[in-house]
Amino acid sequence: MTLSKQGNPGVVGLAGFGLTTLLLQLHNIGLMGLGPVVSMGFIFGGLAQMIAGFQEQKLGNNFGYSAFVAYGAFWIGLGIIWLMNHFEVYQSSTTDVGYYLVAWTLYTLIMFIASLWVHKAMTFTFGTLLLGFILLDIGHFGHPVFNVIAGYELIVCALAAWYMMAGIIINDLAGKTVLKMGHPFIAK
DSSP, X not given: OOOOOOOOTHHHHXXXXXXXXXXXXXXXXXXXXXXXXHHHHHIIIIIIHHHHXXXXXXXXXXXXXXXXXXXXXXHHHHHHHHHHHHTTSXXXXXXXXXXHHHHHHHHHHHHHHHHTTTOHHHHHHHHHHXXXXXXXXXXXXXXXXXXXXXXXXHHHHHHHHHHHHHHHHHHHHHTSOSSOOOOOSSOO
């Protein structure tokens, strides 16, 4: 029996995470409105990431499974908060959103620690994500300038996710390592 090569679901999950994160940060620094962010939050950041996560589960990758399903849910949840605010179904205050972000900061801390066993590119991505969430937390609890600072910092995070996506695709097509990910900080 010949086994066919399967695609790596991480490329879709990282693409969705990176693109949606980038768009939100362009909004946070004042370059664009919220409409494209909401749309991509539901479709690419939300649905596509969740599908990638469920495929990671089939491959036995608990890290990818947790990350992509959870952050897919993050984007869908955030989109619902924005829609409920827009349609005045339930108005979430800045502080309400701040507590939402604090919960995600704690989850991201766990994933950052776990990333130390993956590779340096993953640790860098989760490190910048963790810092970005901390800045957003501060911004939502009375210091809005930190949301703008987070916007610039999280653009780096989005590009780091795309670097990993590009590495998976390009390294596979080249048949060799073109874009390095680095060794894990903690060896197994």
